[in-house]
Amino acid sequence: MTAGDKILLAHGGGGRLTDELIHSVILPAFxxxxxxxxxxxxxxxxxxxxxxxxxxxxxxxxxxxxxGDIGKLAVCGTIxxxxxxxxxxxxxxxxxxxxxxxxxxxxxxxxxxxxxAAKEENISIVCGDTKVVEAGSADKIFINTxxxxxxLSKAEVGFEKIAAGDxxxxxxxxGDHGMTIMSQxxxxxxxxxxxxxxxxxxxxxxxxIEVLDSDIKFMRDPTRGGLAATLSExxxxxxxxxxxxxxxxxxxxxxxxxxxxxGFDILNIANExxxxxxxxxxxADECLEICKSCQNGKDAAIIGQIVKSSEPLVELITMIKxxxxxxxxxxxxxxxxx
Amino acid sequence: MTAGDKILLAHGGGGRLTDELIHSVILPAFxxxxxxxxxxxxxxxxxxxxxxxxxxxxxxxxxxxxxGDIGKLAVCGTIxxxxxxxxxxxxxxxxxxxxxxxxxxxxxxxxxxxxxAAKEENISIVCGDTKVVEAGSADKIFINTxxxxxxLSKAEVGFEKIAAGDxxxxxxxxGDHGMTIMSQxxxxxxxxxxxxxxxxxxxxxxxxIEVLDSDIKFMRDPTRGGLAATLSExxxxxxxxxxxxxxxxxxxxxxxxxxxxxGFDILNIANExxxxxxxxxxxADECLEICKSCQNGKDAAIIGQIVKSSEPLVELITMIKxxxxxxxxxxxxxxxxx
Numbered sequence: 288m289t290a291g292d293k294i295l296l297a298h299g300g301g302g303r304l305t306d307e308l309i310h311s312v313i314l315p316a317f318x319x320x321x322x323x324x325x326x327x328x329x330x331x332x333x334x335x336x337x338x339x340x341x342x343x344x345x346x347x348x349x350x351x352x353x354x355g356d357i358g359k360l361a362v363c364g365t366i367x368x369x370x371x372x373x374x375x376x377x378x379x380x381x382x383x384x385x386x387x388x389x390x391x392x393x394x395x396x397x398x399x400x401x402x403x404a405a406k407e408e409n410i411s412i413v414c415g416d417t418k419v420v421e422a423g424s425a426d427k428i429f430i431n432t433x434x435x436x437x438x439l440s441k442a443e444v445g446f447e448k449i450a451a452g453d454x455x456x457x458x459x460x461x462g463d464h465g466m467t468i469m470s471q472x473x474x475x476x477x478x479x480x481x482x483x484x485x486x487x488x489x490x491x492x493x494x495x496i497e498v499l500d501s502d503i504k505f506m507r508d509p510t511r512g513g514l515a516a517t518l519s520e521x522x523x524x525x526x527x528x529x530x531x532x533x534x535x536x537x538x539x540x541x542x543x544x545x546x547x548x549x550g551f552d553i554l555n556i557a558n559e560x561x562x563x564x565x566x567x568x569x570x571a572d573e574c575l576e577i578c579k580s581c582q583n584g585k586d587a588a589i590i591g592q593i594v595k596s597s598e599p600l601v602e603l604i605t606m607i608k609x610x611x612x613x614x615x616x617x618x619x620x621x622x623x624x625x
Numbered sequence: 626m627t628a629g630d631k632i633l634l635a636h637g638g639g640g641r642l643t644d645e646l647i648h649s650v651i652l653p654a655f656x657x658x659x660x661x662x663x664x665x666x667x668x669x670x671x672x673x674x675x676x677x678x679x680x681x682x683x684x685x686x687x688x689x690x691x692x693g694d695i696g697k698l699a700v701c702g703t704i705x706x707x708x709x710x711x712x713x714x715x716x717x718x719x720x721x722x723x724x725x726x727x728x729x730x731x732x733x734x735x736x737x738x739x740x741x742a743a744k745e746e747n748i749s750i751v752c753g754d755t756k757v758v759e760a761g762s763a764d765k766i767f768i769n770t771x772x773x774x775x776x777l778s779k780a781e782v783g784f785e786k787i788a789a790g791d792x793x794x795x796x797x798x799x800g801d802h803g804m805t806i807m808s809q810x811x812x813x814x815x816x817x818x819x820x821x822x823x824x825x826x827x828x829x830x831x832x833x834i835e836v837l838d839s840d841i842k843f844m845r846d847p848t849r850g851g852l853a854a855t856l857s858e859x860x861x862x863x864x865x866x867x868x869x870x871x872x873x874x875x876x877x878x879x880x881x882x883x884x885x886x887x888g889f890d891i892l893n894i895a896n897e898x899x900x901x902x903x904x905x906x907x908x909a910d911e912c913l914e915i916c917k918s919c920q921n922g923k924d925a926a927i928i929g930q931i932v933k934s935s936e937p938l939v940e941l942i943t944m945i946k947x948x949x950x951x952x953x954x955x956x957x958x959x960x961x962x963x
Binding site: 336344380387429622623 | 631632633635655657673682728730736764775
């Protein structure tokens with residue numbers, strides 16, 4: 288980046304520009320091995336245990352959407368970041384930046400929703416902070432949640448565990464969160480209801496690790512940048528290829544219709560209650576059954592596999608058996624999706 | 626609070642209105658013992674250890690001020706919240722909400738400053754997040770830092786340890802951060818330079834606990850709401866009175882002049898590199914010497930004591946031996962001070 292460069296909306300989109308900002312500006316400032324790993328949670332030694340620690344700020348617009356709101360999203364999103372790192376989520380912080388003039392009734396609704404989501408996962412919100420800025424200096428409310436969890440002793444997940452022959456599972460239909468938000472912003476209505484998948488994948492992740500331990504190679508919640516960003520990063524970090532089958536990817540038909548109408552590639556659309564799991568080939572069916580037995584995993588599917596490849600690319604095998612390269616999205620598609 | 630009520634700037638000022646918002650809206654939503662304690666850091670059991678966990682969002686305006694910037698402030702502020710809770714700070718998260726259009730050179734400067742502050746305290750920034758919102762939906766940049774630390778085994782600090790006869794120490798001159806920010810906003814210039822105290826008190830806190838363990842009854846960094854808010858809360862939570870001597874309170878003359886000119890009570894002004902310590906009467910002199918031996922504590926002073934009282938009030942004994950009641954500030958004085 289050159290002098291005079293400015294931050295663009297796409298720098299926050301979770302795609303190529305976010306990646307560029309992180310690698311050229313953020314990581315060089317802090318230079319440390321833990322941060323450099325860019326995992327969903329940092330794993331650190333604290334006293335006698337390995338703990339996981341993660342943070343996310345939420346700026347979603349609108350604040351309330353079908354299937355959730357910024358409060359539920361902020362709690363589930365951070366729980367998920369701990370869960371996919373192979374940790375048992377234990378406690379969250381909740382920090383509010385509020386625009387002067389926000390109705391207190393709206394704040395109460397958001398907090399009640401955050402509290403409910405935390406309660407359902409048996410997590411306590413143990414510390415917080417409240418800042419207020421002048422009208423016009425923020426957009427209603429932004430929420431940061433950070434979380435700590437205890438690394439599960441059986442968990443051995445990481446890019447370095449992934450090998451050719453591993454299978455890729457997604458825990459349910461993709462794109463529902465992003466398309467719900469976008470349709471709501473555009474004022475679009477559909478005959479069948481579209482609903483964000485905003486929710487927790489902690490149960491799925493814990494059960495997978497409990498039963499399959501080291502056969503679970505990697506887990507990630509495909510949020511900003513969607514499935515495309517998650518798979519691109521796996522390929523990039525492992526130097527391996529990925530093949531996914533279009534026909535196997537679970538998609539809600541209404542979500543697909545919305546994506547088609549608005550001109551989005553469903554693979555790039557954010558999910559907020561899904562996990563992508565890389566599992567050894569021999570345990571893939573078992574992994575799938577575990578997913579399906581969990582509350583938020585009933586539509587899970589095996590969508591592809593890790594392959595040896597001269598070029599580390601993600602390839603989509605289309606319905607008509609064509610091959611399309613799936614790229615890391617640029618990031619401009621969906622500002623303020625989470 | 627009644628329906629239709631709205632958030633005011635003063636709800637974020639760290640005074641009476643913040644207190645009211647926390648007690649009437651935030652705590653009831655989450656109802657848990659750890660959060661209810663309202664300590665600077667939450668103490669939780671994680672695996673085999675007691676850890677401290679804290680969060681703060683920073684919205685200071687301007688971003689750069691004499692003595693620091695939002696990056697240094699975000700790192701030192703969260704380190705201080707861990708330190709005053711009797712913990713050794715171990716790791717921080719750093720989450721950015723950036724307004725579209727921010728110059729990347731400014732971001733780099735802020736990150737370099739955050740990194741430098743972390744390095745000086747030997748703390749790693751281990752996880753992060755970056756969100757971007759449209760121009761006009763934030764004010765340049767907001768930073769959240771959360772932190773984890775290991776509770777020092779010798780630390781036994783808490784409101785419940787405080788007793789009549791304990792002495793109150795402040796680690797240096799008060800009001801420097803708040804008045805530097807305000808003067809800069811007002812475009813005021815002084816002959817002698819005014820400088821924010823933005824810095825870490827971790828060394829002071831660790832040394833005090835190490836040497837005096839249970840004689841250190843309570844520590845807090847008097848940020849928003851200043852010394853007045855910290856002392857009011859101590860009195861309120863312990864049901865004990867507090868007497869402080871105006872002549873003993875260290876104040877930088879330029880800071881005092883600025884406060885007088887702008888009509889502020891120096892006791893209400895935010896500090897960002899100070900700690901208030903409540904120590905047993907017999908160890909007060911030793912506590913003071915320890916403070917003075919530390920880099921950021923050389924101007925420390927014993928400013929008063931905890932007293933039995935029929936009413937739990939904070940009283941300032943003025944220069945002319947009058948008595949003035951020090952109240953919890955309302956909170957409107959200094960928006961976006963940290």
